[in-house]
Amino acid sequence: MTREAALNAALFVALIGTALVAQALGEGFIITLATKAAIFALAGVGLNLVLGYGGLVSFGHAAFFGLGGYATGILASHAMSGVPVATLPFTLNGSTEMLAIWPLAIAASGLAALAIGALSLRTSGVYFIMVTLAFAQMIYYLAISWPAYGGEDGLSFYVRNTFPGLNTFDPIQFFAICAGLLAAALGLVAVLTRSRFGLALRAARQNESRVVAVGIRPYSIRLLAFMLSGMIVGLAGSLYADLNRFVSPAMLSWHMSGEIMVFVILGGVGRLFGPVAGALAYIALEHLLGGVSDYWQALLGLLLLAIVIYAPGGLIGLIAGRRHV
Amino acid sequence: MMLLIEQALNGLQYGMMLFLMAAGLTLVFGVMGLINLAHGALYMVGAFACAAVAGATGSFWLGLAASLAAAAAAGAVVELLVIRRLYARDHLDQVLATFALILVFSEGTRWLFGSFPLYLTLPPLLSGAVTLPGGLQYPLFRLALIGLGAAIAFGLYLLITRTRLGTRIRAGEADREMVAALGVDIARLYTAVFALGAALAGLAGALVGTIQSVQVGMGEPVLILAFVVIVIGGIGSVKGALVGALLVGMTDTLGKAFLPGVLARLIDPSAANTIGSAIASVLIYVLMAGVLIVRPQGLYGERGMA
Incomplete structure (x- = not known):
């Protein structure tokens, strides 16, 4: 077992362990924090697929996070009011079943990622950053100006959606769902990045013209990665909506995009467990620094600056050493 | 008709302020290859x-001078301490570091000034309205902003095409190693360009703050609009920034003013109002998408940049 693999295992054990110890001590708030960390880590795992492995700096992933959240909120609120979400071309009723909501949340964010990706991937470099940011901002303004689902005030749905066999209101059981999905996503990304598709994606980051020379179109590979990434982030958004039982345009805002990016970079770009380390550290910092000062984000900013300038490999890079790619 | 002229002037004024923001961003990107998210913080x-x-002091003019000086100074300090370590890094590091700078600036400002918005009063010289030919009453201050924006655009054009600094800026865009080899102090040039961009952003912040209000986070929506402007105009092109800014300013203002009314003639008025304002709020992004489809490098961008 390499040092990084050991560290990865320790990180996952730390996440699960925190929740279990908190459960034993009856600290419901800590379980909620661990749940939040698991959800943020899931979002980070999604972004890492394009950011780390694909080398595509998307600054617009809040769009998919928010769309996953809104899909969840809209379905749950329609289930409560009994009015179908849509009647054309087929009747789509609301739902409070997570197993019914997730596919729709994933589909909604995946479709948005396909459309945004198809346009944004025509550009590269700094254009790509600005264009993804701008498209996410477009969805943000749509959500604000569309009054049907709360507009600027957001949308509450009071009752957490259900999962067969589990009581989702019990914090530790909801945590188990989130941690399970995080593990599944980590497994998926591990398999993907080792597959032919993952190799092509990483190769396109390192040397685009060689990839073209062996007969692979980088555009298609990247678009597929962008869509998969959007779908994972959308699932995270759905869970986040369920955690808070509330969705608002803040989930779509560019600060959210920046935060998801921070989870990835704080932990270590292009490392499987980087987002897990980053999300855990972020939640811990928010909790600890938030107690020190109301202006904790300024401290966070200074810390991020230090990481970028002095430790470009992120936290995992600091501990496990530079990686040989 | 009056309303159309008034809204067109509003769009022009909005576009000019966007240009002040976008010009600095595009210069910094063109010369140093740096994407600077903290540009909105300098505006603030x-x-x-x-x-x-x-x-x-009670003097708006002293305030305006202070905005230029403070933003230029903040820009120079940030460039010396942080930004110059990022030129050789990839865009990801630049994005994260400048995002971190936003957090520091925003929270620092909140700590110094609190969360409540501040308001500026217009100087007597520029307050009130003027009657334009045709009988339209239009605020003098907004008219002055249009004039000032046009003057700065012209000044930047002269600076870049006619002065020594401008020659160096253009040379830096073309080939920075060669410029350094010819004996130009590249580090000082970079600090100067960054401070210049910062001063323009700070001026825009003070002027827009006079019309609206001065509060923490005011720079962020403008920053993203400035990105849209640059993507439309082409990164690195000051001319593109001007054209893009005016396009975005006009599209946004006219769309918000007239789209709901136009739609109301076609469909049910209450639905038209909802749909119209929703579409109007995303019109500039549709414009950007359109430009991307036709010219991914922007209107005045060079091929190969995109």
Whole structure:
């Protein structure tokens, strides 16, 4: 077992362990924090697929996070009011079943990622950053100006959606769902990045013209990665909506995009467990620094600056050493 | 008709302010290859400096001078301490570091000035309205902003095409190693360009803060609009920034003013209002998408940049 693999295992054990110890001590708030960390880590795992492995700096992933959240909120609120979400071309009723909501949340964010990706991937470099940011901002303004689902005030749905066999209101059981999905996503990304598709994606980051020379179109590979990434982030958004039982345009805002990016970079770009380390550290910092000062984000900013300038490999890079790619 | 002219002037004024923001961003990208998210923070610094100095001395003009000086100084300090370590890094590091700078600037400003918005009063010289030919009453200050924006655009054009600094800036865009080899102090040139961009952003912040209000986070929506402007105009092109800014300013203002009314003639008025304002709020992004489809490198961008 390499040092990084050991560290990865320790990180996952730390996440699960925190929740279990908190459960034993009856600290419901800590379980909620661990749940939040698991959800943020899931979002980070999604972004890492394009950011780390694909080398595509998307600054617009809040769009998919928010769309996953809104899909969840809209379905749950329609289930409560009994009015179908849509009647054309087929009747789509609301739902409070997570197993019914997730596919729709994933589909909604995946479709948005396909459309945004198809346009944004025509550009590269700094254009790509600005264009993804701008498209996410477009969805943000749509959500604000569309009054049907709360507009600027957001949308509450009071009752957490259900999962067969589990009581989702019990914090530790909801945590188990989130941690399970995080593990599944980590497994998926591990398999993907080792597959032919993952190799092509990483190769396109390192040397685009060689990839073209062996007969692979980088555009298609990247678009597929962008869509998969959007779908994972959308699932995270759905869970986040369920955690808070509330969705608002803040989930779509560019600060959210920046935060998801921070989870990835704080932990270590292009490392499987980087987002897990980053999300855990972020939640811990928010909790600890938030107690020190109301202006904790300024401290966070200074810390991020230090990481970028002095430790470009992120936290995992600091501990496990530079990686040989 | 009157309304159309008034809204067109509003769009022009909005576009000019966007140009002040976008010009700095595009220069910094063109010369140093740096994407600077903290540009909006410098806009905020300018606005707060103007509000603080104008509040303390009672002179709007001193405030305006302070906004230029404070933003340029903040820009130079940030360039020396942080930004210059990022030129050789990839865009990801630049994005994260400048995002971190936003957090530091925003929270620092909140700590100094609190969360409540500040308001600036117009100087007597520029307050009130003027009657334009045709009988339209239009605020003098907004008219002055249009004039000032046009003057700065012309000044930047002269600076870049006619002065020594401008020659160096253009040379730096073309080939920075060669410029350094010819004996130009590249580090000082970079600090100067960054401070120039910062001063323009600070001025825009003070001017827009006078029309609206001065508060923490005011720079962020403008920053993203400035990105849209640059993507439309082409990164690195000051001319593109001007054309893009005016396009975005006009599209946004006219769309918000007239789209609901136009739609109301076609469909049910209450639905038209909802749909119209929703579409109007995303019109500039549709414009950007359109430009991307036809010219991914922007209107005045060079091929190969995109």
